[in-house]
Amino acid sequence: xxxxxxxxxxxxxxxxxxxxxxxxxxxxxxxxxxxxxxxxxxxxxxxxxxxxxxxxxxxxxxxxxxxxxxxxxxxxxxxxxxxxxxxxxxxxxxxxxxxxxxxxxxxxxxxxxxxxxxxxxxxxxxxxxxxxxxxxxxxxxxxxxxxxx
Numbered sequence: 001x002x003x004x005x006x007x008x009x010x011x012x013x014x015x016x017x018x019x020x021x022x023x024x025x026x027x028x029x030x031x032x033x034x035x036x037x038x039x040x041x042x043x044x045x046x047x048x049x050x051x052x053x054x055x056x057x058x059x060x061x062x063x064x065x066x067x068x069x070x071x072x073x074x075x076x077x078x079x080x081x082x083x084x085x086x087x088x089x090x091x092x093x094x095x096x097x098x099x100x101x102x103x104x105x106x107x108x109x110x111x112x113x114x115x116x117x118x119x120x121x122x123x124x125x126x127x128x129x130x131x132x133x134x135x136x137x138x139x140x141x142x143x144x145x146x147x148x149x
Contacts, residue, residue, distance in 0.1 A: 089118050089126050090143055097146040099130060099139070108139065112149055 091097055095115050101108035109132065116138055119127035125142040132139075 089128075091115050091128060091146060091148075093118060096149045097128075097130065098149050099132075099141055100145055100147065102145065109135070113139070113141075 093115050096112055097115060099108070099110055099113045101110050111132060111134075113130035113132050115128050116131050117129035119129060119140065121127065122142070125144050128141050128143065128146065129138050130141050130146075131137075
């Protein structure tokens with residue numbers, strides 16, 4: 001055999017070893033990617049075909065915890081008590097009422113007022129926004145301060 005033929009034979013064996021190393025590296029990289037995806041994906045990314053064919057190494061503890069989670073279609077709802085009585089406002093918008101100012105604090109003009117707006121309750125009393133025809137501004141009064149005319 002000539003020296004030229006032995007060189008080419010050596011080269012072909014080196015090339016075959018190099019290609020074996022490359023396939024081993026790509027298989028390891030694919031296994032690494034699947035192990036990372038088993039931990040929990042942080043974003044969606046297209047996986048290469050080699051990663052799909054590689055065996056998945058999923059931890060057994062992750063599978064068991066997902067089986068233990070109980071999934072319900074909706075959150076639990078507390079039953080509504082039928083004995084609770086809801087009280088509505090005593091006066092309606094546009095109704096004329098008699099306002100009695102409180103004895104403590106600022107003295108306000110007592111007299112007839114018109115209900116302008118219904119306000120939410122403060123404690124046990126509902127509140128109203130009332131306006132007198134003789135004044136340019138509106139007041140806030142509690143239901144206990146008002147009487148029907």
